[in-house]
Amino acid sequence: MAKKSSRSVTLDDTDRAILALLQADASMSNAELSERLSLSLTPCWRRRRRLEEEGVIKDYQANLDRRLLGLEIMAFVQVRFATHSDQAPDDFEAVVLQLPEVIACHKITGDADYLLQVLATDLDAYSDFIEQVLRRQLGIASIQSSLALREVKSTHRVAIPGGRSGLVPRSSA
Known part of the structure; x- marks a missing residue:
């Protein structure tokens, strides 16, 4: 990539x-x-x-309300690869780019190699995604999921550096 x-x-x-x-x-x-x-x-x-x-x-x-669209499950999925010397991580990234369930994917430091944010309609659909899609990717050593219990903050707005304080003042929205 x-x-x-x-x-x-x-x-x-x-x-x-x-x-x-x-x-x-x-x-x-x-x-x-x-x-x-x-x-x-x-x-x-x-x-x-x-x-x-x-x-x-x-x-x-x-910005859409996922729950009104029937997407009740939000999961954060840590994916760890057995080895990084082969093509598997690059192939994984190419697959993830095509998966509509994955709304964010980050290559990270720490115990895992990738952190995915995944949406699903329910636990059965999420389980199917893990079993039928993620577990079938070559080179993955482990998958660990954490389900979101409640969204405290969810935004894509970026704090804009600049001005006297370093950031643009908060909007009332």
Whole structure:
């Protein structure tokens, strides 16, 4: 798998404000965004486009309520490989990218090699996923699951570095 470069871009206060507003409401039009920032439409559009082209804004999405969609089970799954010298971890990553049940996958340090966040409709569906999908991946030495009992915080909003305090102020949303 290709490694991503670690780079940062320079943001001014207006860029940070654009990012904060779009994280709060990604459906915000350029007209509304420019009005909220007291910035004319064309410069606002150019800034937004630059943030998209530089990859600061990766994409736009709606945040869905998993429970209203019948996804009652959220599990955190630690996967450990027996060896790292073969192709198995790379093959595993390629498979995980195709699995809709896996909403996040991180290569981590510690006892496990990967941490997955998995959603399922119920315990039977989760069990089927473990037995029929994960356990069939070559090279896996162990799988350990932890089921979420309650979501205390769940967000994809990123604290935006910058300004005097180092972060953009919290929104009321």
